[in-house]
Amino acid sequence: xxxxxxxxxxxxxxxxxxxxxxxxxxxxxxxxxxxxxxxxxxxxxxxxxxxxxxxxxxxxxxxxxxxxxxxxxxxxxxxxxxxxxxxxxxxxxxxxxxxxxxxxxxxxxxxxxxxxxxxxxxxxxxxxxxxxxxxxxxxxxxxxxxxxxxxxxxxxxxxxxxxxxxxxxxxxxxxxxxxxxxxxxxxxxxxxxxxxxxxxxxxxxxxxxxxxxxxxxxxxxxxxxxxxxxxxxxxxxxxxxxxxxxxxxxxxxxxxxxxxxxxxxxxxxxxxxxxxxxxxxxxxxxxxxxxxxxxxxxxxxxxxxxxxxxxxxxxxxxxxxxxxxxxxxxxxxxxxxxx
Amino acid sequence: xxxxxxxxxxxxxxxxxxxxxxxxxxxxxxxxxxxxxxxxxxxxxxxxxxxxxxxxxxxxxxxxxxxxxxxxxxxxxxxxxxxxxxxxxxxxxxxxxxxxxxxxxxxxxxxxxxxxxxxxxxxxxxxxxxxxxxxxxxxxxxxxxxxxxxxxxxxxxxxxxxxxxxxxxxxxxxxxxxxxxxxxxxxxxxxxxxxxxxxxxxxxxxxxxxxxxxxxxxxxxxxxxxxxxxxxxxxxxxxxxxxxxxxxxxxxxxxxxxxxxxxxxxxxxxxxxxxxxxxxxxxxxxxxxxxxxxxxxxxxxxxxxxxxxxxxxxxxxxxxxxxxxxxxxxxxxxxxxxx
Numbered sequence: 001x002x003x004x005x006x007x008x009x010x011x012x013x014x015x016x017x018x019x020x021x022x023x024x025x026x027x028x029x030x031x032x033x034x035x036x037x038x039x040x041x042x043x044x045x046x047x048x049x050x051x052x053x054x055x056x057x058x059x060x061x062x063x064x065x066x067x068x069x070x071x072x073x074x075x076x077x078x079x080x081x082x083x084x085x086x087x088x089x090x091x092x093x094x095x096x097x098x099x100x101x102x103x104x105x106x107x108x109x110x111x112x113x114x115x116x117x118x119x120x121x122x123x124x125x126x127x128x129x130x131x132x133x134x135x136x137x138x139x140x141x142x143x144x145x146x147x148x149x150x151x152x153x154x155x156x157x158x159x160x161x162x163x164x165x166x167x168x169x170x171x172x173x174x175x176x177x178x179x180x181x182x183x184x185x186x187x188x189x190x191x192x193x194x195x196x197x198x199x200x201x202x203x204x205x206x207x208x209x210x211x212x213x214x215x216x217x218x219x220x221x222x223x224x225x226x227x228x229x230x231x232x233x234x235x236x237x238x239x240x241x242x243x244x245x246x247x248x249x250x251x252x253x254x255x256x257x258x259x260x261x262x263x264x265x266x267x268x269x270x271x272x273x274x275x276x277x278x279x280x281x282x283x284x285x286x287x288x289x290x291x292x293x294x295x296x297x298x299x300x301x302x303x304x305x306x307x308x309x310x311x312x313x314x315x316x317x318x319x320x321x322x323x324x325x326x327x328x329x330x331x332x333x334x335x336x337x338x339x
Numbered sequence: 340x341x342x343x344x345x346x347x348x349x350x351x352x353x354x355x356x357x358x359x360x361x362x363x364x365x366x367x368x369x370x371x372x373x374x375x376x377x378x379x380x381x382x383x384x385x386x387x388x389x390x391x392x393x394x395x396x397x398x399x400x401x402x403x404x405x406x407x408x409x410x411x412x413x414x415x416x417x418x419x420x421x422x423x424x425x426x427x428x429x430x431x432x433x434x435x436x437x438x439x440x441x442x443x444x445x446x447x448x449x450x451x452x453x454x455x456x457x458x459x460x461x462x463x464x465x466x467x468x469x470x471x472x473x474x475x476x477x478x479x480x481x482x483x484x485x486x487x488x489x490x491x492x493x494x495x496x497x498x499x500x501x502x503x504x505x506x507x508x509x510x511x512x513x514x515x516x517x518x519x520x521x522x523x524x525x526x527x528x529x530x531x532x533x534x535x536x537x538x539x540x541x542x543x544x545x546x547x548x549x550x551x552x553x554x555x556x557x558x559x560x561x562x563x564x565x566x567x568x569x570x571x572x573x574x575x576x577x578x579x580x581x582x583x584x585x586x587x588x589x590x591x592x593x594x595x596x597x598x599x600x601x602x603x604x605x606x607x608x609x610x611x612x613x614x615x616x617x618x619x620x621x622x623x624x625x626x627x628x629x630x631x632x633x634x635x636x637x638x639x640x641x642x643x644x645x646x647x648x649x650x651x652x653x654x655x656x657x658x659x660x661x662x663x664x665x666x667x668x669x670x671x672x673x674x675x676x677x678x
Binding site: 231235250251252253262263264265266267268270271272273274275276277278279280281284 | 570574589590591592601602603604605606607609610611612613614615616617618619620623
């Protein structure tokens with residue numbers, strides 16, 4: 001049996017915003033798994049902001065995505081054939097299969113493949129609330145912000161896969177949770193469906209003064225923890241409202257991924273307010289995944305942790321969906337359905 | 340006996356750089372100490388960059404210096420008369436006596452007066468290496484940077500009271516210590532007399548690229564800890580050279596005190612290099628003073644911790660000396676001799 005794979009390659013490095021021309025859809029035969037390998041049919045591909053950073057050459061926290069190779073990305077799917085004792089055909093798995101329909105994975109490679117239980121948690125959730133984005137939220141909140149009950153936690157990109165989990169995890173810890181999101185629809189969702197205490201629409205506040213005033217109204221006791229997914233003006237506005245000894249977990253700087261310089265307007269506030277500003281990457285906290293996934297899985301299974309998904313249809317739609325993600329056109333976790 | 344005090348008041352708030360017109364020298368009678376109070380004759384007044392921040396109105400980490408009141412400041416001196424059981428005439432003390440020749444202090448007020456031992460440590464050192472600046476260096480280095488042997492620690496304003504201690508304490512912990520200072524004289528002092536491994540002259544590197552290249556040369560293994568006394572361009576240049584998981588202790592932003600906006604050029608490096616950037620104020624780490632002063636006092640007494648002093652003569656010289664401090668004209672700890 002020869003199966004045909006579809007793959008999306010990075011064909012050129014974007015300058016500024018990516019375009020569909022930076023990607024190329026190709027077909028290739030699916031290789032037969034060798035001894036110790038597992039063949040996986042992908043059901044969903046995850047699109048995440050970190051991928052933009054990987055498309056650049058040069059120094060970042062990870063190796064650049066090589067040109068003319070399959071784009072990296074998280075996937076969930078089903079084992080079609082296994083030549084590794086830990087897996088069997090029919091197993092549902094999460095892994096880093098990339099932008100393609102099938103992958104052949106070394107079953108023994110650490111962190112590359114993990115069996116998941118879909119009796120109480122939908123398969124796609126392992127790419128979102130019970131996967132890398134959920135653990136990202138958990139690590140930034142628990143290990144860096146470390147909020148106490150009664151404190152105020154703010155998160156940007158609040159309707160997204162990471163942000164929605166940050167606020168709900170903060171609520172579960174007795175905090176006031178305030179989101180920042182783009183547009184009235186997303187803000188209503190963050191407040192009404194996710195249960196945040198408030199949400200500020202950054203599109204209605206285009207300058208520092210206006211955004212900072214809106215945050216003051218939403219956070220009458222100031223801000224003790226900020227989970228930053230965007231940087232730029234939003235970070236500047238939040239810093240003006242941080243309480244003494246506030247903690248800022250720096251998780252993403254979306255607009256910066258497109259290459260614009262993004263200065264921090266007033267770093268002296270780090271001193272004035274004795275802030276801790278800390279960057280982190282969830283893949284470097286592997287020791288925390290177990291505890292995080294336990295809380296996240298239980299919360300999703302019981303309906304306490306809610307989320308939304310934007311699902312693009314078919315691999316060919318992935319580049320356009322990714323560009324939309326960077327522009328905030330998605331609503332919730334951005335997935336690509338592959339089956 | 341009626342004694343006449345001399346006092347320097349803040350007569351107006353500086354806009355940008357302070358001038359001598361912002362201060363007023365006045366005479367006043369010295370009040371007799373009441374029950375529980377102590378009369379102190381000041382020998383030295385300490386001038387420190389934090390005083391510039393206090394001269395502004397508005398939000399900072401401390402109350403603004405009130406107008407037409409004696410400028411705040413650390414002092415060392417001798418007890419002339421005590422009506423508090425913990426002190427006796429002849430005791431040598433460190434306190435917050437302000438810009439004046441005499442002060443009358445409540446002997447029971449926490450943190451306002453402390454007896455010191457001058458058998459092995461000179462009195463003036465209690466305003467510097469064995470005082471607030473030394474403890475500031477210790478807390479930022481030990482509690483925030485937390486360096487391991489073999490790591491590289493960089494400090495700006497390296498010839499100053501805080502910076503000189505940071506580098507020497509880092510050397511004592513097995514680190515490579517690299518200073519940043521203004522001018523060849525200060526750099527030679529930092530290297531040759533204080534024993535730093537290297538020192539970069541920021542005046543010879545006026546742009547980001549040049550300063551960053553000089554730091555690369557001085558720090559061939561990158562930078563693991565940065566003790567920031569200045570902010571601005573120097574901070575931007577250091578951030579480009581920070582290793583993954585580097586720690587930046589934000590202690591001062593001298594040029595910012597004068598009101599210019601001081602953006603951070605590339606905060607995305609906090610994420611890319613997973614940095615921790617933390618502001619602190621030494622007076623909020625009172626629980627650490629005991630351990631810090633023990634190490635600092637022993638190191639000064641044994642000659643292992645070296646420092647230099649710039650001494651202005653007489654209270655009337657204090658405003659001009661303070662302005663010089665903000666411009667980096669001092670060399671080492673800036674004091675005013677009052678007796």
